[in-house]
Structure formats: C-alpha cells, structure tokens
Amino acid sequence: MTSRMRAEIARIDASRLNWVDFTAGVAEAVRPLIPFDAYCWHTVDPGTILFTGSVNRDVGCSGSWLAHYEYVVDDVNKWSFLANSGRIAGATSIDTHGDLTRSARHRSHLTYGFGDELRVSLVADGIYWGAAAFLRHADQPWFTEADVAALSTLSSAIATGLRRTIATQLSGSPRVDWGPGVVVFDADGNPESTSAAAERWISELVEDPAPDHPSESKIVRSIAARARVIPPGTDPLELAARARVRTRAGTWLLLYGTRLGTDGRTAVIIHPATPHDVAPVVALAYGLTDREALVAMQCIQGRPTKEISKALSMSPYTVQDHLKSIFDKTGVRSRGELVGQIFLDHYATRWEKPATGPPGLLVRGIETT
Template identity: 60%
Template structure:
C-alpha cells in the first residue's frame, strides 16, 4: 500500500472530523473515503455508550438486519471480532477470514448471512483517548477477495481519527431547544424468547426519535431497544461477558438524550424482560459530555467541583493540590470547552442542573 495514499486518507478523515458534522453525515462521508483505500460493497456504523458498550445508533448501507439479530450476535452468541472485544483488547480492527484461519463458517455471524451473498467482514471499533465511541463493519460480497492483514492494519491506523469524528459529532448535535417531556416513560415488553409482546404509545414516540437508518419496520424492532433487552436477558442467565449494566444513553435526532434500561421480570414465564425508555436527566449525560470534550480524569473532577460552586481554594484542599494547579486545570478545561469563565462553563456547556449529581462511572477501557 502506498504510504502517501494512507497519509492522504488519514488527512481527509481528520479534516472531516473537524467539519462539525452529525455522526450520520460523518459516517457516510467516511465510508466513501475508506472505500477508496480498502474497497467494500456494504457497511454498517453504530454509535456506542462508552460505559456500557451498548449500541446507541445505527446506519446501514446496502445491508439490512434486524435488531434481534444484531443483539444476539453482538451480545449473546460467542463469535470472533465482537466490537466490544476489539475495543477492549486494543486491537480495534479485525477480519473474519483471519480470525477463523480461512474458514468463514466458524463464525456464527457469517453462517447466519451466508445465504445473502455476503463474504468476508472487516470490523473496526473506534477508540480515542481510551474511550470507545463507535463501531463499524465493512463487508465484501461472496466471491470477492478476502480482507488482508494489511487491510486490518490500515483500518486500525485510522480508528483514532474516526473516533474523534464521532466524539465531536456528539457535541455538534447538542440540544438547541428543550424537548417536550410530557410523554413520560415508555415501556417495551419481551417474552422469554426475546420476541416483543407489547409496547406503550410513549415508547413508540421515543423510538421514532432515535437515529436508525433505515428505521425499524415496527418500533419494537428497534436495534437500540433490542440490544438493551438482550443485555437484560444475559444478566438473568448469569452470562455477563461485558460486565456492564443493561442501560444506555441514546442521543436523538434533535440532540436531546434518552435513557434506556432493561430488567428481567418476575412472575409468569421465566426470561421475560422489559425495556424502559425515558428522557435522560442532565446528571446522566454530564459525564458523557465531559468525555466528548476530551477532559482528563482530573479535569472532570475539577469540573464537577466547579459546577458545585466550590472556590479555587476549596477545590485545592479537596483534591490535595495547590491553588495554582487548580488554576492550570481550569485553564485547560476552558480551552477544551471553548469558554472563558466558570459562569460560561456552567451555563453554556453543562447547564446549571448538571451540577446536581454527577454520577461516578467506570470508564470501560481505562
């Protein structure tokens, strides 16, 4: 592979990440750029909740699969190159042909779609500064050459700038108007086999706002809802390979946020689950916004104290550092978030009610 082509491709993606695009537009244009370097016929892209590694948005190009298929093959069945594993392992990219030593039939994912004329698959998990933001698959049709080790290395080398593009897209689609919250929580019920039993009108309305391209055939088939339900079922069965909860924060088309969480139900048939959908509170979103701005762990701590109204002296005492160090952290925070004062930080970036309670979350890839 010509190194100049790789440098140009990386430069194109870096420029694209700087354009302030929403993630669907960014993904669509990134696909075009990548296909010139590593050809493929089909692709899918997903945003990810960094703490629970659940998928929160979906863009399919020339390929279609159901939410239940995605949930089962990514979070339930054993297989090679699961996105969360590529992210956590640090490999970030992998091809099915290489992982199965040339026997594609060893992959459950491949076996399930072989009849549709799909051949090899190249997968990427996009991590920046230790945080997992998105995932994608690039597929070749049956009969096309398999992906090579060089193809895997090329994608791995581009994962970081792609992750930055997704991280910035989260900020580019910040809420401009408050979404009416009179719908209240919605609920989707699943039977013991994972098939939807019922759905509330509020859940249908919330699902319509999620970013899925193309949209699900029916609301209960939403990929975002199905993956949360699958995680809840796995918890009940004592199989939690990712060791995270059945919950995710999903950004809507308007830039507002929803909280999805799943639970197994007692009584009746074993294995029944429910997924509850409701507007996310500011304190549930604030840590994610801090990550998107690229704040370090210490800067997140200083930001939290700043939002609580602590003085520089008080912050220094609580953190065991000098006031000058706190000032240095604040300067860095202001530079990263594009503000000039604590008042702007509270009012324009995080909003005042984000300071009510900042939950402590473990960063999955730290």
C-alpha cells in the first residue's frame, strides 16, 4: 500500500504544483490510508528549523500557540525532535502510553474536540524541510503503530516533493521592497508594536489562513520565541533565531529575532534576503550534493574553473563534471543562467555580497566564502 502511495506522491509532485497545492494533494491521497479529520502543514528553514510557511485545514491555532508548544515547552513528538532523532513520525496516544493528557499540547486544545494526533517530520537526504500533523476528533479511534510506520515511510517522498517546491515560483506577482520591518514583543511574548513595513511583508508570507493580526504570524512568532528562550551569551552572533522565508511572489526574506536590552523584550526584523543568505537553501532545494553546492557558490562569486579548482582542491575536470551535474539539476545551460536565473533573479531582490558568511544559516557544513 505504501509503495502505491509513494508512486501517487511522485505523480502529484510531477504536476509541478506550489507547496500549498502539493501538500493539499498529498493530504487527500493519504486520507484513505490513514483517515483523519483535520491537518496542518508547515515548511521550515533547514538551517535553523524555524517555520517559514503554514497551512491549516479544519483546525486553528494562533502563531503564539504554535511557537510556544513547538519551541518553548517540553512535550511529546515535537517536530524538531522527530526529525533529529530519526523517529520521523509519532502518535500522541502511543507516546503518552494511552493518556493523552500527559501532552501539554493536547491539554491546551481539549476544548476544540480533538483526540489523537499523528505527527510527521518531512526529511529528505537527512535534511528537515517541513512538518505535518493529522488529527482525529475525540470520538474517533486512535492512530495505530501501523499508521505511524506508514507515515514515516512516506516522509522522504513527501519531503522530496516539498523540497522541489522551494524552487518553484508561487505566483507571478510583481516583487516589491518595502524596506526593513520590525515587530516588537514584551518579555512575556505579547506584541508591543508592528511597523507598517512589517505588516506589508507579513501579508506576503504563505500562511493559510492568514493571521488575525500581523503580530500573530506563525513565522514571526516562532522566531520571536526562539530569540526569547536562547540563554544570554550563548548565541553572540544571533544566528539561531533566523529564517529564510519565501513570499507568495517568490521573493526571499530574511527574518531574525534579537533581544532588546536586559528586560526580556525581543524584536523580529524582516527584510529582503541577499543571494548569500539564500544560496545554501537553493542549492539543497535543487538536490545539489555538498561538492556541487560548493562549486555553485564559487560560480556565484564569478570565479573561473581554474580558481574554483584551486579553492576546492579538485581538478578542473572534476569541476566541469560537477558543473554539468549542476546544470542538469537546475535546468540551465551556462554559468550565466545559473547565477542570473537561479541564484539572483529568482531568489533575491538585490545583490549584496557581505564580507563574511552567516554560518548559523548554513546546512550540511556548506561554506559560501
């Protein structure tokens, strides 16, 4: 059954849908195998595992709720734990040994009438790209070990499709640059102020349904929660509370959280990302290997084959072999197209080459300088 389901997921992926439509198609394909009453999907930044997009169907949760129960409190089957532990999927009923109230997350939504929850982290080639949860009403049977095993088996196929959607333009809307936006929170995580630019940027994020107020954005709240719980002095470069987020128009943004003084207040800053910020994610989205990603980064910096060969300690022939593979995977025919169509025009609103790279945003140890 799962082999047929993987084939169906591959078929849906071949339709070249954006991630919202792709996950909707997958949910309906999975429903006959694992019945459920409601679901949610989230994309994440693979470098910092913070949310970058959100879709909820027949279940509602605020940004503050989601951030609190995923990044602040301890609980069973947090998505980041499932991804990093290799368990991939888990059901609340199983992991609380039949007592759902052992889950703080479950206790918080008892009044909504939901019972068991089946969660899965979407991991492809060891990289965490997204998360999903499937819920049943309180009067429905709990999920089984077989359900958990089936969803775990399907994770890689779903993640591969989700990864592909990162390289797909979500719409043909014109790109804009409203400048930096700022959302400020007090020590308890309550919003104090939201700038006009921040409101405009947040309205461009992929969150369905949209937040009731910009400060309730699930993406913004996850970053603020991460910034708030990082012990002072342990992240001096403030790299952990950052996420590279793609808007509906295809523009990439960098959102990062920072503490304000010593009174516990935090701020989330939103502004267009540079190619230097985004290149590692783009490389992974196209399925480039570590070595191919290194070669691609060198191309972005305009280095010829001989310089790339020297910088990466590989022969010119090996560089050319990597370039051929990169061109095949990204669908371009030249270095100019690689840099112009893939890493610049499609993924950023401007070119700003920083002096040093942001190591906290890299994944799999890819160096970009």
